[in-house]
Amino acid sequence: MQTLKVDLGERSYPIHIGEGLLDQPELLAPHIAGRQVAIISNETVAPLYLERLSRSLAAYSVISVILPDGEAFKNWETLQRIFDGLLTARHDRRTTVVALGGGVIGDMAGFAAACYQRGVDFIQVPTTLLSQVDSSVGGKTGINHPLGKNMVGAFYQPNAVLIDTATLNTLPPRELSAGLAEVIKYGLICDEPFLTWLEEHVDALRNLDQVALTEAISRSCAAKALVVNADERESGVRATLNLGHTFGHAIETHMGYGVWLHGEAVAAGTVMALEMSQRLGWISVQERDRGIRLFQRAGLPVIPPEEMTEADFLEHMAIDKKVIDGRLRLVLLRRMGEAVVTDDYPKEILQATLGADYRALAQLKG
Amino acid sequence: MQTLKVDLGERSYPIHIGEGLLDQPELLAPHIAGRQVAIISNETVAPLYLERLSRSLAAYSVISVILPDGEAFKNWETLQRIFDGLLTARHDRRTTVVALGGGVIGDMAGFAAACYQRGVDFIQVPTTLLSQVDSSVGGKTGINHPLGKNMVGAFYQPNAVLIDTATLNTLPPRELSAGLAEVIKYGLICDEPFLTWLEEHVDALRNLDQVALTEAISRSCAAKALVVNADERESGVRATLNLGHTFGHAIETHMGYGVWLHGEAVAAGTVMALEMSQRLGWISVQERDRGIRLFQRAGLPVIPPEEMTEADFLEHMAIDKKVIDGRLRLVLLRRMGEAVVTDDYPKEILQATLGADYRALAQLKG
Structure with a gap:
C-alpha cells in the first residue's frame, strides 16, 4: 500500500x-x-x-x-x-x-x-x-x-x-480508457517523463497490469495533490488541471450528459487544445501528433462530434466556469509537460481550432 | 451609522x-x-x-x-x-x-x-x-x-x-414581534441588563421608535457576533443561540412550515426552556414568569399548540441537529442571562416540561 x-x-x-x-x-x-x-x-x-x-x-x-x-x-x-x-x-x-x-x-x-x-x-x-x-x-x-x-x-x-x-x-474497458484520458493529461500538463512512461506502458494499462496501474494511479494522484496543495481554490495553477475540459464540457453539454463519457470528451477536448497550442506556435506538429497518438492507443476518441459547429462550441463555452468577465480563458500547452491558463490569444486562432479538420489529423495517425 | x-x-x-x-x-x-x-x-x-x-x-x-x-x-x-x-x-x-x-x-x-x-x-x-x-x-x-x-x-x-x-x-406588526423573540433571547442567554432595558423599551420597539430599534439591533448583532466569533462552527458556545429552537423547530415541523412564524415558535419554545430550567431548580418561578411576561408584552405566543402531544415533540426533536449519538442536547438557562447546552438532565423533567400546563402559566401573567 x-x-x-x-x-x-x-x-x-x-x-x-x-x-x-x-x-x-x-x-x-x-x-x-x-x-x-x-x-x-x-x-x-x-x-x-x-x-x-x-x-x-x-x-x-x-x-x-x-x-x-x-x-x-x-x-x-x-x-x-x-x-x-x-x-x-x-x-x-x-x-x-x-x-x-x-x-x-x-x-x-x-x-x-x-x-x-x-x-x-x-x-x-x-x-x-x-x-x-x-x-x-x-x-x-x-x-x-x-x-x-x-x-x-x-x-x-x-x-x-x-x-x-x-x-x-x-471496470468496463471503455471506462478504463476514459480514466486514461486524465492520466495522460497529467503527463501533458506537468510531467513530460510520465508521457514517455505512458507511451511504454499504455498497452499494459489497458491489459489491467496491476503493477502498471498502481504506478499510474500513484503518479497521477501525486501530480494532482501537488497542484491542489499549491492552489486549493482554483484561482491559479489548479486551473491547468482543466486541460481539454473547456472544449470537453462543450461536447458533453451539446451531446447530452452521459452520451460521451467525461474522459472521452476530455480526450477529444485535449486534442483541440493540442491543435490550438500548435497553431499558436507553442508546440510542434510532431508534438501535437505525439499526444493524439497516445490518446488513440489508450482507446480514446480524438475527433469532436461531427455535428458540432463552431457556433455550438462558442455558445456552450460562454457559460463555462473558466469565463471571467466575458473573456474566455483556456488551458493550453506552452510546451509538452507545461500547461498555461491564458485569455491572451488571437480570436482567429480559436476559430481556426474549432473549425480544424480533426478527422484528417486522426487518420494521419491511424 | x-x-x-x-x-x-x-x-x-x-x-x-x-x-x-x-x-x-x-x-x-x-x-x-x-x-x-x-x-x-x-x-x-x-x-x-x-x-x-x-x-x-x-x-x-x-x-x-x-x-x-x-x-x-x-x-x-x-x-x-x-x-x-x-x-x-x-x-x-x-x-x-x-x-x-x-x-x-x-x-x-x-x-x-x-x-x-x-x-x-x-x-x-x-x-x-x-x-x-x-x-x-x-x-x-x-x-x-x-x-x-x-x-x-x-x-x-x-x-x-x-x-x-x-x-x-x-414590516407587519406580527413579524416585528417575531423578531423581538430573538432580541429577547439574547438578553436571556448572555445579557441580563439587556433584559431590563427591553422591559423598559418593549412598547417603544413595538411602536417603531427608531432610536430604540437601532439600539436593540446593534446590541443583538453585537451579542451574536461575539458568540459567533468565539465559535464559528457551532461546536460549543454557539449552540446557546438555539435557546428555544429545539422545542420551536418541533412546533414548526409539526404545524407545517409557515403556519407559525419562526420567532413565534422560538417564543413558545423558549417558554418551554424557561419552564424546564425552573423545574431543574436553576431559575425561580418569578424569573420564569418574568420571561413569559416579556414575550407576552412583545406580542408573542407563550403556549405551544394545544394539539401537540409529548410524543409529537419527542418524535420531531429526535431528528433535530442538536442530537449527538441519540442523546438530546438542550439549551437551558443556568440563570437569567446565562444559557448552557446540556444533555445531563433527568428524562422525567423533560417529560414533565412537555406535559406542563402552559395555558395556566400564560393566564397567570395575563
Missing part, C-alpha cells in the same frame, strides 16, 4: 492506494467519529463491492443508499434520495458519508456530505480509474444543472480516500 | 446598521469584485425596495430574481429559480449575490451563493427585524427538507451585511 498526504492544513487527508483495501477496516476506523455510516453507491457497483465494504464497517450502524448509475442522474432529484435516506434513518451531524463508486457517486455523495446538516464527515472509496486519479482528489463536489455541468456544488474535502486497485478488474 | 466587525480571520465582514443605508452605494462598492450582481428578493419586498437598491448598484450589470414569499417556499424548487436566473443571464464565478428580504431570502440566497459554481460573493440586505438580528449574522444558509427544517445547507459567510433600519416601517 502507498499513502499520499494531501496537505491542506487542518483539513489535510490521506490517500491510500493498494490492492484489497476494501477489506481493511483499520484504514477506515481512524476517520469515523460517530456511530453512524451511510454508504452511497449505485446499482452497478453495489452488487460488486457493497457487501465487502459493509463487512469492514461492521462496528458501526450502517445504511446504504443505492442510486441509479450514470452522469444523467447527477442531478438534484437523485441527490435528494441521499438526504431522504439520511433523514429517514435519523442520521445526526456526526454521521460519516462514504462514497463507493465512480466520479458521479463521489461528486454527489460529497455534495450531500457538504450540505447535510451544513456538513458531515466524508470518505471516498473510488472504484473507477477516472475517479481514482481525478475526482477523489481536490475537494470538488456537485451536481449538474440543465443549463450547465457542475454548476451547483461545493469545495469539500474528504477525511480520507481509499483506492483499492483490484476494483478495476470489474 | 454604526459598524460592527464580525472577526473570522480572512473571512471577516462588516455589519453596517443605520437609517437609509439602501441609498448609499459607497457601502456596497467595496464588497463587489466583478461586474455582475444578482439581487434575490421576494414578491413582498421587491415592490418596496428593489428599485432603490438597484439604483445604488447602477454601476454594475444587475439582474433580479423575485421569489414567492414565505417559509413554505424555502425549498429546492425555489432555490432552483436562483440558479436558473444566474445561468440564463450567464453570470460567472465573479458575480455577487445580494439578498434583499427576510431570513428565508437570506438563507436561500446565501445557500445559492455557497453552491453556485461552488461559491460566489454574497451580500446581505436584511429587511425584517428577525433577519437583521439573527439570520444575517453567523453564516448559516440552507433550505428545508420535507423531513426537517434547515436540513440541507452550508456555513457560508457574507462579504458584508447592510441593515437599513427604515425598512422596518413597512
Whole structure:
C-alpha cells in the first residue's frame, strides 16, 4: 500500500492506494467519529463491492443508499434520495458519508456530505480509474444543472480516500480508457517523463497490469495533490488541471450528459487544445501528433462530434466556469509537460481550432 | 451609522446598521469584485425596495430574481429559480449575490451563493427585524427538507451585511414581534441588563421608535457576533443561540412550515426552556414568569399548540441537529442571562416540561 498526504492544513487527508483495501477496516476506523455510516453507491457497483465494504464497517450502524448509475442522474432529484435516506434513518451531524463508486457517486455523495446538516464527515472509496486519479482528489463536489455541468456544488474535502486497485478488474474497458484520458493529461500538463512512461506502458494499462496501474494511479494522484496543495481554490495553477475540459464540457453539454463519457470528451477536448497550442506556435506538429497518438492507443476518441459547429462550441463555452468577465480563458500547452491558463490569444486562432479538420489529423495517425 | 466587525480571520465582514443605508452605494462598492450582481428578493419586498437598491448598484450589470414569499417556499424548487436566473443571464464565478428580504431570502440566497459554481460573493440586505438580528449574522444558509427544517445547507459567510433600519416601517406588526423573540433571547442567554432595558423599551420597539430599534439591533448583532466569533462552527458556545429552537423547530415541523412564524415558535419554545430550567431548580418561578411576561408584552405566543402531544415533540426533536449519538442536547438557562447546552438532565423533567400546563402559566401573567 502507498499513502499520499494531501496537505491542506487542518483539513489535510490521506490517500491510500493498494490492492484489497476494501477489506481493511483499520484504514477506515481512524476517520469515523460517530456511530453512524451511510454508504452511497449505485446499482452497478453495489452488487460488486457493497457487501465487502459493509463487512469492514461492521462496528458501526450502517445504511446504504443505492442510486441509479450514470452522469444523467447527477442531478438534484437523485441527490435528494441521499438526504431522504439520511433523514429517514435519523442520521445526526456526526454521521460519516462514504462514497463507493465512480466520479458521479463521489461528486454527489460529497455534495450531500457538504450540505447535510451544513456538513458531515466524508470518505471516498473510488472504484473507477477516472475517479481514482481525478475526482477523489481536490475537494470538488456537485451536481449538474440543465443549463450547465457542475454548476451547483461545493469545495469539500474528504477525511480520507481509499483506492483499492483490484476494483478495476470489474471496470468496463471503455471506462478504463476514459480514466486514461486524465492520466495522460497529467503527463501533458506537468510531467513530460510520465508521457514517455505512458507511451511504454499504455498497452499494459489497458491489459489491467496491476503493477502498471498502481504506478499510474500513484503518479497521477501525486501530480494532482501537488497542484491542489499549491492552489486549493482554483484561482491559479489548479486551473491547468482543466486541460481539454473547456472544449470537453462543450461536447458533453451539446451531446447530452452521459452520451460521451467525461474522459472521452476530455480526450477529444485535449486534442483541440493540442491543435490550438500548435497553431499558436507553442508546440510542434510532431508534438501535437505525439499526444493524439497516445490518446488513440489508450482507446480514446480524438475527433469532436461531427455535428458540432463552431457556433455550438462558442455558445456552450460562454457559460463555462473558466469565463471571467466575458473573456474566455483556456488551458493550453506552452510546451509538452507545461500547461498555461491564458485569455491572451488571437480570436482567429480559436476559430481556426474549432473549425480544424480533426478527422484528417486522426487518420494521419491511424 | 454604526459598524460592527464580525472577526473570522480572512473571512471577516462588516455589519453596517443605520437609517437609509439602501441609498448609499459607497457601502456596497467595496464588497463587489466583478461586474455582475444578482439581487434575490421576494414578491413582498421587491415592490418596496428593489428599485432603490438597484439604483445604488447602477454601476454594475444587475439582474433580479423575485421569489414567492414565505417559509413554505424555502425549498429546492425555489432555490432552483436562483440558479436558473444566474445561468440564463450567464453570470460567472465573479458575480455577487445580494439578498434583499427576510431570513428565508437570506438563507436561500446565501445557500445559492455557497453552491453556485461552488461559491460566489454574497451580500446581505436584511429587511425584517428577525433577519437583521439573527439570520444575517453567523453564516448559516440552507433550505428545508420535507423531513426537517434547515436540513440541507452550508456555513457560508457574507462579504458584508447592510441593515437599513427604515425598512422596518413597512414590516407587519406580527413579524416585528417575531423578531423581538430573538432580541429577547439574547438578553436571556448572555445579557441580563439587556433584559431590563427591553422591559423598559418593549412598547417603544413595538411602536417603531427608531432610536430604540437601532439600539436593540446593534446590541443583538453585537451579542451574536461575539458568540459567533468565539465559535464559528457551532461546536460549543454557539449552540446557546438555539435557546428555544429545539422545542420551536418541533412546533414548526409539526404545524407545517409557515403556519407559525419562526420567532413565534422560538417564543413558545423558549417558554418551554424557561419552564424546564425552573423545574431543574436553576431559575425561580418569578424569573420564569418574568420571561413569559416579556414575550407576552412583545406580542408573542407563550403556549405551544394545544394539539401537540409529548410524543409529537419527542418524535420531531429526535431528528433535530442538536442530537449527538441519540442523546438530546438542550439549551437551558443556568440563570437569567446565562444559557448552557446540556444533555445531563433527568428524562422525567423533560417529560414533565412537555406535559406542563402552559395555558395556566400564560393566564397567570395575563
